[in-house]
Amino acid sequence: MTLSEEDYIKTIYHLSGGQEASISTNAIADQMDTKPSSVTDMIKKLSEKNMVNYRKYKGVSLTEKGRLTALSIVRKHRLWEVFLVDKLDFAWDEVHEVAEQLEHIKSDKLIDKLDTYLGNPRVDPHGDPIPSKDGEFKKSVKKLVSELPVGSEGVCVGVNDSSVAFLKFLDKNQISLGDTLKIVEREDFDGSMSILINKREMRISDQIASNLYLEVLEKN
């Protein structure tokens, strides 16, 4: 797999949104900032290699082989993102570019060891799930903290209420997007709950909980 081939496979995967969708030449060209004719050329090559199903004028979809290839790239990308944030102290929103490069490094041993070193994380700093070595992975959904049951664990990914007051509250309590949050216990009376945020325990009101979005893995 060349670097360029990997980029196409990954783009087709993302445009498919997990589904077995047929993706148009133009959609790929737009996404990759290239020309439709270039896409056609590359699609033919990927089709030769049995990475995509292709019927002229009808668009492409990934084969099983293509899907597994895409997942292995996604796995590498997200593991590197965890490394950059957890170990090198990058902010969660400045890792994408570098991870785009690192995801192309070829060494199974490296990825295995990196995975172990990071503690076999299930999600990246954006809350997106990390596929396992053999291409399995859970989907993730974005929910308000208030909607989740006790025991749920996820990554803070957004706010409902972006008023100055609420953002100040988050800041004062050292809650940032990208942080890991776990619901420890909920008080039925007022809906307040105690949570673990980056391993630190604290208590938040229902108002707070219904304004903070968490990305959590689906049960299955």
Place this chain on the structure above:
Amino acid sequence: MTLSEEDYIKTIYHLSGGQEASISTNAIADQMDTKPSSVTDMIKKLSEKNMVNYRKYKGVSLTEKGRLTALSIVRKHRLWEVFLVDKLDFAWDEVHEVAEQLEHIKSDKLIDKLDTYLGNPRVDPHGDPIPSKDGEFKKSVKKLVSELPVGSEGVCVGVNDSSVAFLKFLDKNQISLGDTLKIVEREDFDGSMSILINKREMRISDQIASNLYLEVLEKN
């Protein structure tokens, strides 16, 4: 700088051995496992970019710009090697291939943070010096432990006596190539010394010390 250009610059740097030497087309071709005609082509391009001094039929040398570029690649290569050995638990002799890929990742911020994370190491797992951000670096030399003064610190890189008995001794005492060794104190009477090996203190005889090679930074 393309990947290929970086590889040529690095090769010319290594063939120059730190000197301002003129390197032949054939030497580069041999080293890079490519054809002399390809080398000529690339040299012309690098010459256009002021990375090398080139006179037809006379060979090439790096310009100051080229030298700094080479040093930045070497710096990245060696920092990644430290990462692979210290953090991911690779053996010192299996890191080269992966580091060859990682050295081409483009992000100054990444290298700065990696350097900090690793504790600003001065040498890689082979005992070779890591250039600083601005291209300064000390040379290293290979010496027998017995020849070095108290206080010296370096990396174990080889043995003089490769008898089974000696290798067994090293193994039993958990001394491996790639380990960091510091001379703490020497007994004048018998030449025995106490050393720190991977931060563990132990005592070795003169026989041992005169059979173990250390790569140490030169004083200057």
Place this chain on the structure above:
DNA sequence: ACAAATATTTAGTTTTGTCTAAATTTATTT
């Protein structure tokens, strides 16, 4: 110093991945 050997460069191709412009197919409108 000159012929032979060796090293280097030039000229012309190849492959990969891209592009433009033209041709063709599919979709949309009326």
Place this chain on the structure above:
DNA sequence: AAATAAATTTAGACAAAACTAAATATTTGT
């Protein structure tokens, strides 16, 4: 169901980085 619009493919070109084969320079041996 044509006509028009939009999407897609084809054909031909180009740049980067490699190659082969031929031409040219340099070095070496006598």
